[in-house]
Amino acid sequence: xxxxxxxxxxxxxxxxxxxxxxxxxxxxxxxxxxxxxxxxxxxxxxxxxxxxxxxxxxxxxxxxxxxxxxxxxxxxxxxxxxxxxxxxxxxxxxxxxxxxxxxxxxxxxxxxxxxxxxxxxxxxxxxxxxxxxxxxxxxxxxxxxxxxxxxxxxxxxxxxxxxxxxxxxxxxxxxxxxxxxxxxxxxxxxxxxxxxxxxxxxxxxxxxxxxxxxxxxxxxxxxxxxxxxxxxxxxxxxxxxxxxxxxxxxxxxxxxx
Amino acid sequence: xxxxxxxxxxxxxxxxxxxxxxxxxxxxxxxxxxxxxxxxxxxxxxxxxxxxxxxxxxxxxxxxxxxxxxxxxxxxxxxxxxxxxxxxxxxxxxxxxxxxxxxxxxxxxxxxxxxxxxxxxxxxxxxxxxxxxxxxxxxxxxxxxxxxxxxxxxxxxxxxxxxxxxxxxxxxxxxxxxxxxxxxxxxxxxxxxxxxxxxxxxxxxxxxxxxxxxxxxxxxxxxxxxxxxxxxxxxxxxxxxxxxxxxxxxxxxxxxxxxxxxxxxxx
Numbered sequence: 001x002x003x004x005x006x007x008x009x010x011x012x013x014x015x016x017x018x019x020x021x022x023x024x025x026x027x028x029x030x031x032x033x034x035x036x037x038x039x040x041x042x043x044x045x046x047x048x049x050x051x052x053x054x055x056x057x058x059x060x061x062x063x064x065x066x067x068x069x070x071x072x073x074x075x076x077x078x079x080x081x082x083x084x085x086x087x088x089x090x091x092x093x094x095x096x097x098x099x100x101x102x103x104x105x106x107x108x109x110x111x112x113x114x115x116x117x118x119x120x121x122x123x124x125x126x127x128x129x130x131x132x133x134x135x136x137x138x139x140x141x142x143x144x145x146x147x148x149x150x151x152x153x154x155x156x157x158x159x160x161x162x163x164x165x166x167x168x169x170x171x172x173x174x175x176x177x178x179x180x181x182x183x184x185x186x187x188x189x190x191x192x193x194x195x196x197x198x199x200x201x202x203x204x205x206x207x208x209x210x211x212x213x214x215x216x217x218x219x220x221x222x223x224x225x226x227x228x229x230x231x232x233x234x235x236x237x238x239x240x241x242x243x244x245x246x247x248x249x250x251x252x253x254x255x256x257x
Numbered sequence: 258x259x260x261x262x263x264x265x266x267x268x269x270x271x272x273x274x275x276x277x278x279x280x281x282x283x284x285x286x287x288x289x290x291x292x293x294x295x296x297x298x299x300x301x302x303x304x305x306x307x308x309x310x311x312x313x314x315x316x317x318x319x320x321x322x323x324x325x326x327x328x329x330x331x332x333x334x335x336x337x338x339x340x341x342x343x344x345x346x347x348x349x350x351x352x353x354x355x356x357x358x359x360x361x362x363x364x365x366x367x368x369x370x371x372x373x374x375x376x377x378x379x380x381x382x383x384x385x386x387x388x389x390x391x392x393x394x395x396x397x398x399x400x401x402x403x404x405x406x407x408x409x410x411x412x413x414x415x416x417x418x419x420x421x422x423x424x425x426x427x428x429x430x431x432x433x434x435x436x437x438x439x440x441x442x443x444x445x446x447x448x449x450x451x452x453x454x455x456x457x458x459x460x461x462x463x464x465x466x467x468x469x470x471x472x473x474x475x476x477x478x479x480x481x482x483x484x485x486x487x488x489x490x491x492x493x494x495x496x497x498x499x500x501x502x503x504x505x506x507x508x509x510x511x512x513x514x515x516x517x518x519x520x521x522x523x524x
């Protein structure tokens with residue numbers, strides 16, 4: 001379980017004049033094996049919140065607990081999937097996937113055989129010895145996903161993982177992520193600014209507003225699991241989509257005016 | 258008809274490309290040597306030797322031991338100064354690339370070193386250290402150290418910050434971060450800095466010998482000019498150019514070996 005209580009984060013600007021309130025009293029509880037989407041306009045602090053849970057960023061006030069323990073830094077129970085993939089260009093795919101295991105001190109043979117299993121699992125069989133630059137964006141993010149799964153975390157923290165991909169690749173990745181989540185459910189926090197993506201994937205959508213970043217509303221997605229690829233044909237899908245779009249549109253208007 | 262014309266071309270595009278590249282080189286040298294010869298014969302005299310005389314003098318030069326002794330003498334200073342620049346420039350570059358406070362403090366001095374014409378400092382160095390090996394080593398060092406340091410720092414600073422974040426998210430210690438992310442990531446810029454530094458070290462080696470400490474190949478250039486033997490001057494210069502090309506070629510090879518993971522265009 002992930003428990004975020006009254007969490008606030010202020011970024012001080014470099015010259016010390018202007019302070020930006022990235023998060024303001026955020027409260028959120030995520031159940032085990034629950035799939036949460038953080039949805040909101042840019043600047044709403046959704047990535048900040050994700051990185052706080054990851055232990056990569058310090059927060060100012062409030063408490064953040066994962067599995068009942070205070071977050072003091074990164075840990076093997078959480079793994080991050082990055083928006084721009086963050087693959088080491090000098091290392092081949094199996095070395096990239098095994099990176100987390102290598103840092104944990106696992107022997108070369110053991111970690112590479114585990115890496116190859118995961119490379120197969122994310123649909124990249126045969127690419128173990130390739131280098132990232134030989135792979136398309138979608139394939140690179142599959143590597144990023146395999147690397148996160150390799151350390152067998154309870155929680156997967158995904159920071160707009162499909163944001164840099166084209167529409168078709170994105171759909172395919174969403175289907176594959178749903179399939180993987182079905183096979184081996186994990187707690188997932190998934191940051192996105194795409195409404196449809198949030199509805200397709202998540203059990204609950206946390207709608208955030210910007211400046212300061214606040215939790216605006218938490219919405220239950222009315223679709224069970226295993227979730228059909230045709231979920232967008234359901235009337236409830238369109239209704240939720242419209243509802244969220246209206247909310248987001250209002251926020252955009254408010255922040256631009 | 259189309260088929261017939263296509264059978265006419267017997268060369269692959271790669272062969273054609275090679276042909277043009279070599280053809281251009283040969284044509285360039287023919288023109289260069291031709292103009293050189295013509296100029297030397299019509300305008301030359303005591304101070305300018307034509308290509309043919311230079312060529313004869315060059316053959317004589319490289320078949321005598323004198324030039325190799327001079328090269329060895331010159332390169333002692335070059336090797337020592339360059340090695341010192343690498344062994345100090347890389348760690349200092351890495352430190353200021355990683356520690357922002359240190360960078361803020363040292364940035365100005367590094368910039369001064371980078372833009373100051375080092376030749377202007379040579380008289381001061383000679384006065385301070387005298388006319389011996391140490392002053393030549395120091396000049397070579399000052400020529401190559403700044404570029405190595407600055408390149409190393411830039412390589413570290415330009416590293417994709419999400420890679421560092423990624424490593425931290427998997428619990429990397431500072432040592433693991435250095436070994437697995439920072440050093441490999443900075444290697445391309447570091448190697449480019451070493452190669453540029455090597456080029457500058459070779460310049461420094463010649464400049465100090467021409468300006469103040471007349472030994473080695475620099476002394477040979479000065480002496481031959483003093484005795485109005487331009488063909489020997491040119492021959493020595495050609496030997497220096499050959500050394501520079503060989504040394505830089507080796508450096509480039511090593512660099513490519515080390516950063517073979519980079520796409521060709523970015524090397």
